Amino acid sequence: MKRAILSPHLVHLHICTFSPHLSHAPSMASAVQVQLVVTAILCLSRRCFASDTISASSAVSGGRTVVSKGGSFELGFFRPPGASSNASSSRSSGYYVGIWYKKDVSPCTPVWIANRAAPVADPASSRLAIAADGNLVLINEANALVWSTNVTSGAGASNGTVAVILDTGNLVLRRKDDDEFVLWQSMDHPTDTWLPGSRLGLNKVTGEAQVLTAWKNSGDPAPGVFSLGIDPAGTSQYFIFWNRTVPYWASGEWNGNIFAGIPEMTSHYIYNFEFVSDANASYFTYSLQDPAIISRLVVSVSGQITQLTWVPSADEWILIWSEPHRLCDVHAVCGAFAVCDEKSEPFCSCLSGFRAASPGDWDLGDHTKGCRRNTPLQCGSTSTSAATGDKDDDDFLLIPGVSPPKNPSFVRASSDRHCRSACLIDCNCNAYSYGDGCALWHGDLVNLQRQTDEAAGARNLYLRLSAMDMASKSTKKTIALACAGASAALILALFAMAFVLVRMLRKRRSMRFTQELERGNLVAFRYSDVRRATKNFSEKLGGGSFGSVYKGKLPGGGGSAVAVKKLEGLRSDMGDKQFRNxxxxxxxxxxxxxxxxxxxxSCSGGERLLVYDYMPNGSLDKALFGKSSSSATGAVLSWGARYQIALGAARGLLYLHQGCRDCIIHCDIKPENILLDDALVAKVADFGLAKLVGRDFSRVLTTVRGTIGYLAPEWISGLPITAKADVYSFGMLLLEIVSGRRNARCSAAGGAYSEYFPLVAAxxxxxxxxxxxxDERLDSGEADLQELDRACRVACWCVQDEEANRPTMEQVVQALEGVITVDVPPVPVSLKVFTDDASYSYFSDECSQLKSSS
Known part of the structure; x- marks a missing residue:
């Protein structure tokens, strides 16, 4: 008897199931389990192997999935995350047919869904199959058609069409005997995700548009109210729409390289975007220069578009950019009668006197239904008592710290009282404000935002509520009289309560660091909080051109470690407001x-501090030149680690030069300003600070040893400084990464100057x-000789005398990635001069200092 051998290519059972179906239907557990087991046994007995193809004889049902040939994507039945907790939704127990990442990415991340608005109840008795007319269809447990590709493929097509999932994440319906004859593909019908290689645009012949539409909430993939699509007027820009009608963000037109409104796209060493417009269609597509990178663009539930890249070392999606930048700029993101505050969690909250209209959706991140009144308005009375706010009628509550909605209607009123009366007698008026006139708001109040500390001269907004939701005036008077006649014992009790309250407030304030950092916002901290977190600046991590750095630990549950920099040498003409900006x-x-x-x-006494993420592996100079000259693992930095550190630092500099709205010249690239996280990923530090302290480095050069060894010749000659100065400094840095020693090397005896390494390298x-x-500590067999030669050539091109002969940081990144070839560079004249001119004495002094310190 032959034994059935279980192959890794056999049936996959609910690979992408987020929430067990059986736990919500105990009565169905046995039946579903039996169906799944029977399916698996039948598959084993027939020796059916999972493939990338759905044909007329092989349907996807139950736990069976199809996987692309390269193993990148998988298609089958799944349940969304959070679905089981959304008990109020009719789709809370539904299953969907979708495509998700098969390898590397976890947890399961769907990128396309067929039946996003029509889930099935039982995947074991539902099937995705090729129908008799050649279409790919989804049939539910009641044998009813749920979804179809809905194309005309000809009579008897079931024997001639197949559906194939590709390694691009595209599901293609095509002729069985002709790979090029594509009848339908999923990339022409995207859901909320734009994958590399797919198109997003408009078919000018049929009028059909490829539009990304957000999920309804995190547990329901049904189409939500936010969508991204190309301008229907025919321009080369995208709009994000609310409810398919209200555009609230535009990308700006395509200039051949980036969208005018998304300067972050200049980091195009990762992405290649392309715009095509002809008589048939207008669309955008993009690709990745490195196919190993996993990236996607998503319209989020909250109405932002986000570009995400998977980082295997961190095992998470990293946000590259998002638009609009501010979540509260999304139109009606919190719905009616709710306030948006990006610094709170959750970011939407109902106004006083209101509650969530749909609590289940609200908990899953869908706030579009907004809030509804606790008590209906009395409304309708035009009597004198209504105008004066009698306790039996509606009244107004001052809502502090909230920006008024846009587009009010203005009426004539000579005072706040008259303005209030004008709103009160109008049943459709829900709020008023009196300042530079009487402003009334009718209907639902949307786009309310919590005001920032900088908001000045804002109007007071008065919200209309039922008298039952207002505090009784007589009750207030009673409380005031009771407080006035309280005994000494009550006063002592109040003091005790005040003492407890102060302690609670202090404890809450002590957790402010952790809470704000978790939200990802830039926070203005108090000096006392920073001093407490750093234990009065007792643990110094190091110092640099811009000041000293101290380690701190935030109080509270998180206890996150941070690095606090005390800035020194700030420009004398920089005021507090300019510094904050x-x-x-x-x-x-x-x-x-x-x-x-x-x-x-920014303290009143002139003390200015910056709070950064703490890098556990410290700066690169310690890893290369420290006493152990090793990483945190205790071993000498391998060649592979060094090359990735150099490439990471180059990418960071490229982003500063080309990825920001304004070019940022670092002005002080050296190993001390390259920090390493726990995974030895390079992080460029102190960027942007040159503008704060000015670019007069004369004082810095006398106090920071080694900085002069990284300065481009134009610094010394007084020529204008450009981004090529950073390129020169990076070249010097790259030589030190290769050799594992300072460029100015000292001899073993006498502390005398031995050789200038950059000249030797050139x-x-x-x-x-x-x-x-x-590096002598590395085995030459360990290093990739092509990478070593490439790094040395790039470094020598970077340190050329004339800045015109140096590459840009974009060319440096491309060269290190192996995208472009690098010729043999000439030997810079300035390197020869260094061994003969006054700089020699500087290096000799430095060697003496190094010798004495050792």
Whole structure:
């Protein structure tokens, strides 16, 4: 008897099931389990192997899935995350047919759904199959048609069509004997996700548009109210729409490289975007320069478009950019009679006197239904008592700290009282404000935002409520009289309560660091909080051109570690407001290879602090030149780690030069300003600070050893400084990464100058002997010789005398990635001069200092 052998290619059982169906239907558990087991046994007995194809004889049902040939994507039945908790939804127990990432990405992340508005109840008795007319169809447990590709493929097509899932995430319906004869493909019908290679645009012949539509909420993939599509007027820009009718964000027109409104796209060493417009269609598509990168663009439940990239080392999706930047700029993101506050969690809250209209959807992130009144308005009375606000009628409640809605109607009123009366006698008036006139708001109040501290001269908004939702005036008077006649014992009790309250407030304030950091906002901290977090600046991590750095630990449950920099040498003409604006600009710069700025402190006494993420592996100079000259693992940095550190630092600099709204020149690239996280990922630090302290480095050069070794010749000659100055400094840094030693090397005896490494490197690159430049502690067989030669050539091109001869950081990244080839560079004249001019004495002094310190 032959034994059935279980192959890894056999049936996959609910690979993408987020929430067990059986736990919500105990009565069906046995039946469903039996069906799944029978399906598996039949599959084993017939030796049916999972493939990438659905044909007339092989349907997807129950736990069976199909997987693309390369194993990148999988198609089958799944349940969305959070679905089981949405008990109020009719789709809470439904299953969907979708495509998700098969390998590398976890948890399961759907990128396309067939029946997003029509779930099935039982996947074991439902099936995705090729119908008799050649269409790919989904039949539910009642044998009813739920979804179809709905194309005309000809009579008897069931024997001639197949559906194939590709490694691009595209599901294609085509002729069985002709791969090029595509009848239908999922990428022409996207849901909420735009994958590389797919198109997003408009078919000018049929009028059909490819539009991304957000999920209704995190547990329901049904189409929500937010969608992204190309301008129907024919311009080369995208709009995000609310309810398919109200555009609230525009990308700006395509200029051949980026969208005018999305400067973050200049980090195009990862993405290649292309716009095509002809007589038949207008559309955008994009691809990835590195096919190994996993990236997607998603319209989120909250109405933002987000570009996400999967980072395997962190095992999570990293946000590259999002639009609109501010969540509260999304139209009606919180619905009617709700306030948006990005600093709170959840970010939407109902106004006083209102409650969530749909609590189940609200808990899953869908706030579009807004809030409804606790008590209906009395409304309709035009008597004198109504105008004066009698307790039996409607009244108005002051809503502090909320910006008024847009587009009010104005009426004539000579005072706040008259304005109030004008609103009160109008049944459709829900709020009023009196300032530079009498403003009334009719109907639902939407787009309410919590005001920031900087908001000045804002109107007071008065919200109309039923008298039953207002505090009784007589009750207030009674409380006031009771307080006035309270005994000494009551006063003591109040003091005791005040003492407890103060302690509670202090405890709450002590957790402010952790709470704000978890929200990802740039926070203005108090000096006392920073001093407490750093234990009065007792643990110094190091110092640099811009000040000293101290380690801190935030109080509260998170206990997150941070690095606090005390800025020194700030420009004398910079006021507090200008400093805050500059820091906010730096705080908006986010990149995986840049140190994240979390907050700042600007004190009345002139003390200015910056709060960064703490990097556990410290700076690169400690890893290369420290006593152990090793990473946190205790071993010398491998060649692979060094090359990735160099590539990461280059990508960070490229983003500063080209990815921001304004080019940021770092001005102080050196190993001390390259930090390493727990995975040895390079993070460029101190970017943007040159503008804060000015670019007069004369004082810095005398106090920070080694900085002069990284300055481009134009700094010394007084020529204008451009981004090419950073390129020169990066070249010097790259040579030190290769050699594992300072460029100015000292001899073992006497502390005298021995050799200037960049000059040696430039000559050996010319001679093709780069192996001798590798760190002596590394085995030459360990290093990739092509990478070593590429790195040395790039470094020598970077340190050329004339900035016109140096590459841009974009070319540096492309060269290190192997996208472009690098010729043999000439030996820079300035490197030869360094061994003969006054700079020699500087290096000799430095060697002496290094010798004495050792």
């Amino acid at each position: 500059e820091v906010r600009t730096i705080g908006t710069i986010h990149h995986v290879n840049l140190v994240r700025l979390r907050g700042f402190c 000559r050996k690159v010319r001679e093709g002997e780069v192996v001798g430049l590798l």
